[in-house]
Structures are given as C-alpha cells and as structure tokens.
Amino acid sequence: MSSQASNSDSSSFERLHPVVQQWVWAQGWTALRDAQERAIPALVDADQDVIIAASTAAGKTEAAFLPILTNLMNHVDPPGAVLYISPLKALINDQWGRLSHLCEQLEIPVVAWHGDVPASKKHKFLKAPNGVLLITPESLEALFVNRGSSMMGLYQNLRYVVVDELHAFIGSERGKQLQSLMQRVELVAGKTLPRVGLSATLGDMSLASEFLRPGHTHRVCVIESKSSGQNLQVQVRGYMMPPMQKLREVQIPAAETDSDTDVEEVEDESGSRHAIAAHMHKVLCGSNNLIFPNSRQEVEWYADRLRRLCEISGTPNEFLPHHGSLSKDLREDAERALKAGTPPASAVCTTTLELGIDIGNIKTVVQIGSPPSVASLRQRLGRSGRRNGEPATLRAYCQERELTDQSVLSDLLRQNLVQTIAMIRLLVSNWFEPPRAEGLHASTLVQQILSVIAQQGGASAAQLWGGLIETGTFKNISKPDFFALLKGLGEKKLIVQDSSGLMLPGEVGERLINHYEFYSAFTSDEEFRLVREGKPLGSIPVSRPLMKGQRIIFGGRRWQVLDVDIEKKVIVVKAARGGQSPQFDGLGAMVHDHVREEMRAVLSETTPCPFIDGKAQELLSEARKSFNSLGLVDQFTYGSESRTHLVTWRGDQTNDALVLMFNHIGLACESSGLALTISGSQKDVADGLAKVAALDPEDVEGLLAGVENLIKEKWDWALPRPLLMKSYASSQLNLLGAIEFAKLFATRWLHGGSAFERTTVH
Template sequence: MTTNSPASSSDGGSQGFALLDVRIQRWIWSEGWTALRDAQEKAIPALIDADRDVIIAAPTAAGKTEAAFFPILTHMLRHEPHIGSVLYISPLKALINDQWGRLTGLCDSLDIPVVAWHGDVAVSRKHKFLKDGRGVLLITPESLEALFVRRGTALPGLMSKLRYVVVDELHAFIGSERGKQLQSLMCRLERTVDRRLPRVGLSATLGDMGLAAQFLRPDKPNLVDLIVAGSGGQELKILIKGYVEKPARAEGLPEIRDPEVEDLVPGSTLEVAEHLYKVLRGSNNLVFPNSRRQVELYSDLLRRRCEQQGVPNEFWAHHGSLSKDFREDAERALKDGSKPATAICTTTLELGIDIGAVKSISQIGPPPSIASLRQRLGRSGRRKGEPAILRGYCIEPELGPKSGLSDSIREGLVQTIAMVRLLLRGWFEPPSVGGLHCSTLIQQILSVIAERGGAMAGELWALLVKGGPFEGLDRTDFVSLLRHMGDKQLLTQDSSGLLLHGELGEKLVNRYEFYAAFASDDEFRLLCEGKTLGSLPVSHPLLPDQRVIFAGRRWRVLDVDSENKVVMVTPDRGGAPPAFDGGGAVVHDVVRQEMRAVLAESTPVPFLDQSAAALLAEARDYYRRTNLHTSQVFQWGHEAVLVTWLGDAVNDALVMLLATMGLRANNEGVALAVPGVSTDRLLDAVARVGEMTDLDPVRILAEAKNILREKWDWAMPEELLRKSFASLNLELNEARRFAAGLSHLIG
C-alpha cells in the first residue's frame, strides 16, 4: 500500500513502524505494504501509550482505521492481551460490517476477538463478548445505549478493562442530537469505569479542528492531539454543466394515452439523465441528487434507458427508505468489480462504507454542504494515478418579466460555483458544538434511570448537566424539565425523592425505538381547503401568513399543526416562485458571501461548460444592472426585499425578529422578502431590530409553529422548547448585529 505523501519504508526507516508490536509488523509485511501512510506514521507515537485523546483527519482511503488500530493493538498486546478491550463506535451498521471484515484478518493473527454488535448480529456472537469482555467491540450509539438500559448493572464489570474509545466518522456526529447522545454515553462510560478513557476521533472532513476537539473532549479540548494527514496532491477534474428548464413533452399537448415517464418529467431533467447515461456507462460512479424522490426519478430514467438500448442495467438506487436488501444489492454491485455499476444515492453512500473505487461523482443541484461535497469526492480517484472527477448539473429556470431575484442571479448555479471554489481553497463549514439539545437530555435522563434502577435529581444534574454534556442548561430550566416530564407521565418520584419511570416512560423505554436519540426525517403534508397537495420537508420555522413554495406555486400559510405535521395553506397571489429553494440544506454565511464574490467578478470560471458560463454571464449582468453590489433594500412589486448575503441561521433569526415588529418575512436564500410593505416600512423595522436589547427566544419564538423538530421535543415545557430550538437553529445576536449595521441605509 503506497501513498502520494512522503512516507518511510516499513523495513526499518519508519519510526512509527519500529514502535509496533512485532506481530503487527509481520502482518504488514505479509500484506505486501511497502510503506506506512502519512496518517499512520503520525498516529502511532500519539496513541501507543493510551495517555491522550487524538483526532486523526485524513482523506478517504488514507488508512485511518489502521492509523488508530496499529498503535492501539500494540498497546493491548504489550499490557493486557488477554483481558483488554477497545470500543469502536460507528454511525452506520454497514460501516461496522465493513470494519469487522477489515479488522478480523489482522486481529485473528493476534488472538484478539473482533465483535460486531448491532441488531442484525446473532445473539450468540454478542454473548461471546459478554462472557469475557475482551477484544474489539464494534457498535453504534444506539446499541451502546441499549447496553446501558438493559445491562446497566453488568456494565462496570464488562467495561472494566476498556482502554480506548474510537469514534469513526466523527464529523457525522458533531452538532446533531445523535452526537450529543454520543457525548453523553462517553461521559457515562467514564463514570462507569471510574477513570478517563482515551478518545480517538477519525474523520475525513473537519472544518475546524479546534471545534472538533471541543466535541470529542468538551472539558479539555486543548489537550486533544490533532493529526491532519496530507492530501497527497491528488489531481481533481471538475465540470459544472448548466441547463435551462424545459417543460415536459406532454405539457401543452392533447392528452396522451398511456404516457411514459419520459413524457411527464421536465425536458431538462431528461437532458441531465441522458448525459449521465452517456458518460457513466461502463464504469463505477456515484450520483447525488438532493432528495430521495429525485434518486428514484433518475434511477428509473437511467434504468429505462438501459432497457430501451437492450443492455444490462448498470444503475441502482440507494437511500435510507429502501429495505436493507435493496441497499445491499447496490453496494454489492459497486463492490463486485466484474460489471460496471452506478449508484444514484443520498447521504447513505457518503460515509466510509467500502464500495471499492469509483471513477466519478455527479452532483445534481448544489450539495448540502462543502464538507459533504468533499466527503463524496473522496470516493473518486482512489486508484493510483487516477484523478478524482466531479460533475455538477444545475438546472436554471427560463427568465421572464415576473422572474424574481433568486432566479435572476441563478442562485442554484452560483451557490454550486461558490461551494466548489471554497472546496478548492480547503474551506469547510465549521462543526456546530453549541446548542442545548434538550430533546436528547430527556432521553438520557430516562436512560440513566433505567441503567441504575432510579436516580435522584441531584445525581442526574451532576452526571448530565454540571460539567457534563448538557452544561449549557441552567438549574431552573433543569428543574422545570423534570417537573414537566412528571406531568407527561415520563417520570414519577417515590417518597424518598428517587426518580423512577412513570407509566408512559416505562412503556417508551421498553421499546426498541427508544435507543435512537434522533427522529426520522418527517415531511409536512400541505392541505388546501381539505385537499392534500403533497408533502415536503420544512427546514425553516413557520409563522401564520408566511409563504411556502410547492409544485411551482406560492402558498400562504394559514395554520400549522406541528403534532400531526400538517400545514394548512391557501393560494398566494405573489409573483412567480423562485425555482431554487436551497434543497432544504442550511447554508453557511461564508458560502453566501462567496456567492456575492462570484457575481461581482468578471473573470471566467474555468470549470463551467458553455451553457453554465452563459447562465453565469446573465446573472453577473443582472447583478451589475440592478446595483446589487451596493443596494441591499429595494421594492419588487408588492414586496420589499432585503438582500443579506448571509447564511440561513442568521436569515431565519431575522425572520423571527422582524415578526416581533409585525412583519411576515420569508427567507428566500440570499434575501428576505416581505410581502405587502414598502421599503420604508421594512427599513424602519430593521432599525428597531438593530436597537433590540432583549433577545429572549421565549418571546421571539412565541408565534413560531413548527419547532417540534427533535424526537423528544413534545415532552419539553414550552419555554424550554423555544430556548432549545433557538440555540440549535438561530443566530439571534448575529441577526441583530447585521440589522444595526444597516444604519447607513436608514438615515
């Protein structure tokens, strides 16, 4: 195994190699390795003494697993080969299965068991680990949660010889409810064994290593060793193709008898599918549309194209709603190697599941984030001498007299360009480590009570909040939360003050679904006069009289039923809706500012095809003609528009703050639109926002309707729900600062 980065030979020139146990050295020789990778050389001296926390950040296929386990296994062999254990925590069962196969060959030669533990693993294999508690245990956070709940009293003995905790795909946890659950579980593990355990984070994509260290070891982030391996100077080829939206073939024609799917989808979608078919056939690739619905559509079009041409199908769908069998069929097709295969997929194939090397990555529409794009791109060009290839496909609307700002600046295309440029500069979104995460706190309270057979309120405060993973919560809110959980029959208290599961709490904890801290992605049904229009994910907080865009039309919100996930709407008479709605992803400030820079420049963007270059030229011309480089507020028909060039967390906060001034603004990407008001009225409201001294989210979110986002939000007191939501989704201080900075426009 070789690398483009400088590395030392395994025959004695390598300092890291010389530190390894001789049996591991022998295994490396037997595998035909001629050198250790950059990450492995750096990680061996850092990890071999089990005396510190370490994060290893390296590109996909850079040998991060071996970088961690070579020194970890060496330590175990030297100190306690027959009783020591390692906990490897992964976000995916499929990744655990991969790592089991990857580690078993090495560990078998060392007489160290490797045990995969998740719902698909036979009970007999799990009992083997429970019997002696030694070896490498591969587990998901949910299965570790189940161990605490079901075997709490046995855990001190089972984990007594635990020496390391390894977290794979660290970036996939940071900032999420699942990540907060993982932090809590690691904290509880250390309380269980009564000592600090070295924590090892592995990741290919980390935007800010300092924030990643803060996630891995919140109380001592400055003591985490950071290992960043070189990229090896891999060649990267990029092409972004632009398309103008075209209607479906059947549109405007007399009714077609038995229409085919090709008659019903937009012509531009067919053009993208045709190009994919042309360039991807005969090789292994990954295609990332921005929704499961689009995955199914493109998979169907490409499969049908194979049938029409009379050739074997090469295209496979892969997303979280498919059964395990369907997903594994796609994974096997990619990994097989004897026949070409392309997966049309969601983030399910973004993480490190071993599917072999792929030739190229295709991204339809802007990626969810730059970090996500980098992770996807790491799948391509893994064979020596092959470049990584990225193809982007951007479909932009045909412009007309009623086209708004988003369409006129070609927002989808410009966002894609900005993200690629930032990727090439090495910038990625910093991980989010703040937020109260009260939904997961509720789950952890119930879990600790199950583990211990009951707990005092003070014990829960000391374990979970004071100096623990939920330390952002104050004591008053914690007491309020416990009381509300009692009102909801999740908790009850005996005469001694011991907290126990209430009637509902006991039922929920005994269900399999309890172990996951996160809720499955829900979509809201749209109803108009009792008729269901369809469903869509809603990523921004909604207020009555706000607008949503669906099925190419604007709708005004009448009411929101958060519990039943229903939005009641009525048709809105506003102008044409923007074709680009951001794909539901939360866009960072830096991306929007780079979009502004793309539009302000006149130099060509080298990775665009002719059509995309022409679309960008139109957008730049509009930017100059409308003075968007200096003008931030203008009238657009019956709307006042405020151009912020800021990310969604700030824009959504501005929407909420303007609502306290009586305005119903809509976050439309680079700008906010406020229907039915003048620019003077908008500027007056912005001025008052800039002067606000009270940013209490309880008051600001008083009218927000769809803030029940996380799994246990329903069990929270209303005031704490608003605080938790704001801490995770809104940048209220940045929004006020932006408003205050517009004083030059207000005069």
C-alpha cells in the same frame, strides 16, 4: 498521500508490536502514510485523546488500530478491550471484515454488535469482554438500559473508545447522546479513557476537540493530514429548462390568486432532466460511479431513465437506485455491484452512500443540483480517485429557468449554478462548514435522564446534574431550566420521586423505556401534508420556522399558511398572490453564511469560471448582469414603495431569524433563500432593521411566540415551553447574527445609504 520514509527507517514503525509489524509487511507496504506515522506515538501508550483527520482512503482505520492493537498485545494481563462506535450498521459490518483480517494473526477477537448480529455472538463477548467491540450509539444505549448492573464488569478492562466518522455526530441530537454515553462509559469504568476520533471531514478542529472531550480540549492531540497528493477534475454543466406544457387546469377563486387558473406543469420529453440523463449515460457507462440527486424522488426518476437508456442502447443496465426507503436487500445488491467492479455499476443515491462504507473504486461523483453543503460535497468526492495517480472526478449538472418579466431573484441570479460554483471554490480552498455545536439539544437530555435512571435503578437530581451537565455534555443547560425540566417530566409522568428524593421511572416513562425505539436519540424528519379546501396537495418535509400567514413554495406555486396542526402533521393553505416561484425552493440543507458570501464574490467578478461549460458560462454571465442591474454590487435592497427585497448574503439560520424578527416588530416578511421579501418601502425596511438591531437576543419567548413547529427533536414534546424555545433557537436560528446584520445595515443607512462593504463572516 505523499509517501513517508520506509518502514526500516521509521521510528514509529519500530514502536509497533512485532506481530503487528509482520502484518504490515504482509500487506506489501513499503511506507507508513502520514497519518499512520504520527498516530502511532500519540496512541500506543493510551495516555491522551486523539483526532485523526485525513482524506478518504488515507488509512485512518489502520492509523488508529495499529498502535491500539500494539497496546493490547504489549499488555495482555488482563486482556484489554476497545470500544469502536460507528454511526451505521453497514459501516460496522464493513469494518468488522477489515479489522478481523488485521486481528486474526494477533488472536484478538473482533465482535460486531447490532440488531442483525446473532445473540450467541453477543453472549460470548459478555462472558469474556475483551478485544474490539463494534457498536452503534443506539446499541450502546440499550446495553446501559438493559444491563446496567453488569456494565462495570463489561468495561473494567476497556482501554480505548474509538469514534468513526466523527463529523457525522457533531452538532446533532445523536452527537449529544454519544457525548453522554462516552462520559457514562468512563463513570462505569472508573477511569478516564483515551478517546479517538476518526474523520475525513472536519471544518473546525477546535470544535471537534471540544466535542470529543468537552471542556478539556488541551488534552486532545490533533493529527490532521491535509496533503492527499490527489488531483481534482471538475466540470459543471449548465442546462436551460424548457417551457413547461400545460397538462390540466384546476379552477381557483380569482380572489385567491392573480390568475383565474392554476396550472399543473411537467417537463417536456426534450427537457433538461432528459438531457442530463442522456449525457450521464454517454460518459458514465463502462465505469463505476456515484450519482447524487437531491431527493429520493429524483433518485428514482434518474435510475429509471438511465435504465431505459440502457435498454434502448441494447446494453445491460448499469444504474441502480440506493436510498433509505428501499429494502435492505436492494441496497446491499447495489453495494455488492459497486464493490465487485465488474461488470460496471453506478449507484443513483442519496446520502446513504456518503459515509465510509467500502464500495470499491469509484471513477466519477455526479452531483445534480447544488450540493447540500461543502462538507457533504467533500465527503462524496472522497469516494472518487482512490487508486494511486488517479484524479478525483466531479461532474455537476445545474438546471436554470428561462428568464421572463416575472422571474424571481433566485432565477435572475442563477442560484443553483452560482451556489454550486461557490461551494466548489470553497472546497478547493479547503473550507467546509463548521458544525453548529452550540445547540442545547434538551430533547436528548430527556432521553439521557430516563436512561441513567433505568441503568442505575434510580438517580437523585444531584447525580443527574453531576453526571450529565457538570461533565460538560449539556453544559449550556442552566440550573433553573434543569429543575423546571425535572418538574415537567414529573407532570408528564415520565418520572416520579420517592420519599428519599430518588428519581424513578413514572408510568409513562416505564412504558417508553421498555420500547425498542427508546434507544435512538432522534427521529427522521416527518413530512407535513399540505391541504387546500380539504383536498391534499402532497407532502413536504418542514425544517424551517412555520407561522400562520407566511407563504411557502410547493409544486411550483406559492401558498399561504392558514393553519398548522402539529399533532396531525397537516398544513392548511390557500393559493397565494405572487409571481413565478423560484426553481431553487430551499427545501434542502441549511446554507452557511460563508457560502452566501462566496456566492456574492462569484457574482462580483468578471472573469470566466474555469471549470464550467459554455452553457453554464452563459448562465453565469446572465446572473452577473442581473446582479449589476439590480444594484446589488453596493447595496442590500431593491424593490418598490410597497415591497422591498433585502439581500443579506447571509445563511439560512440568520435569514430565518431575521424573518421572525421582522414579523415580531410588525413588518410582514418571508424568505426565498437569497432574499427576504418585506412589505414596505426601503425606508420602512431601514427603520425596521433599526428596531431589529435593538432587540434582545435573549428574549427567545417573545421572538418565537408565533412559530408553530417548535417540536423538531424526538423528546421535544416533553420539554417545558420556555426550554423548548431555547433549544429550538440554539440549533435552528442565528439570532445574534441577525442582530449584528441589522446593526451593520442600520449604521450604514444612517450615514447616507446602504453601501455594501465586503465583510468576513465567521
């Protein structure tokens, strides 16, 4: 962050309370940072909403709390309170120590509130609710449900609501819960409270403002500090996966596959994973680093392999695993080792270390495989290079397969490598995915209806409509859908209505409200078990639309879905015809339209990429050669009379919508990430896209009729089917984008071909 004027010349510094100024001097600061300078006048009078967006370690917490605490110190009668909401208990614990140090001289109490905090400390705050309360959305929900009658006294002196890691909430069920809770806090407090959002990663400030104050973005002051003064060092290394060894053979009926054997394959000891681990051991030992594979299984493999390499070299182990399935003690051991700095320690981790828990100075961030998203990559990279003058360092490792006559498009175009390059280029240009904020999240509305009823001891339909929907939190829910939902909740005994019209908890609702799991608005993605002929193949998370007859990829093979049992979480499959399955199986995060467009740009160019090694450059050259030989420079399709591959260069939500639409009009279609594979000739596909272009995106029930796995969110089971379909489509699919693509293609085909002109995807 570029230094600003010294404190003695800073008009913002002069507005801080004298004791707060003394704390600043005691830290040895000679200047306030950019975000801090601008946040003080915006926040000190508690008269507007503010978003502070700045890079990691740019002092966002101090930017918010220096003026907030000044306000509390300037107006001590009655003592004021601040509600700080965080997505993680670990982050609350981290911030508690940081804010306690800041508030100690001010004699302002700082109270952490979550399941691990002793009840005695919570009761002390309830008796004198002032100072800073650090809490998760789930614990705040529990306060409403269990202490509804005392909430007015709890929040009568509240002056600010602060939301940390704002980006982690936008576009999710938990975000809808948070929006509803902030509105309910204001209703109880009897006044509009300034809302303060803190984040290092916000792709669209207008969406962030709309999230923070729905319907009133003009009230939100955005403080965006983009200049970090930090250099970025990047190297992407390419690795060729060696031929796989056949370990054992399992007979499969010849009618089910092109081959009479199914081969279970594993990597040879000289394989690319071992080479990647060896290189990491060589360059990372002796420093603190974060290593991000793309699954818990890979975390365990690399942590074990790196530990063994330390043993072989006769040095203490420096590599520790960190993911959500590990015990709290093991995770905290890794966090303490990182924070201590000596001896050196590196964590092999999932997204558990992506958010802003203080883990000290990190030298290098390692990404194995393509990142989940540009936003995620930026968040991870913000962990590196926090010391003045030290660059942020990213090392990325990409594995690709040797090409054969049977290679699929994702291998031909080196999808892992090209997507990684595209994401890094977008990161450098300061673009990252905007949140998908238009989701209905009707599941969370069910939870909030039950919560409000429990809080108030009953609520009328008018009160629920006014408090949850008219306020803007669930503004996309129509009145007919709302009343259909209430009727459905009654039929499922979640609510009952007394003679006066008051909604009360029903028999089932009472039981669920009193269960500790009620307070969470979401559940973790459940895995489906794959079964063939009664024998389990394994388990996979399923986040994409799933229909009978479609093909999926698992364990290096293609499988056709015969049946789906939603309640038992079982998918019955048989071996499917088809060539080699792609190395890039698409089970990770949904890829955005703009990322795919940038991938096409990477493939269209001829100049070398400056931040990749020699092997990666060879792989990129192969990808560009395939891109040209397939004719993808100026067309969308290639294939045969019986099967056509449609390369849309659109994101997964658009492609998934196109798959449903093609199947809806009678053309069998499946997605493999980059391309859709459609039964029929290119002329058939063109005719099909003309039909898709004429579809009504509002006909959600018709388009989603064959989807088996509509239940994605915690309370989806309680929704009427029409509302369930609308909610699913709003968060999982881009129906309008699919129809727009179909119209574009159909128009160009009608005028003499499928020439591709570069378009900007918004």
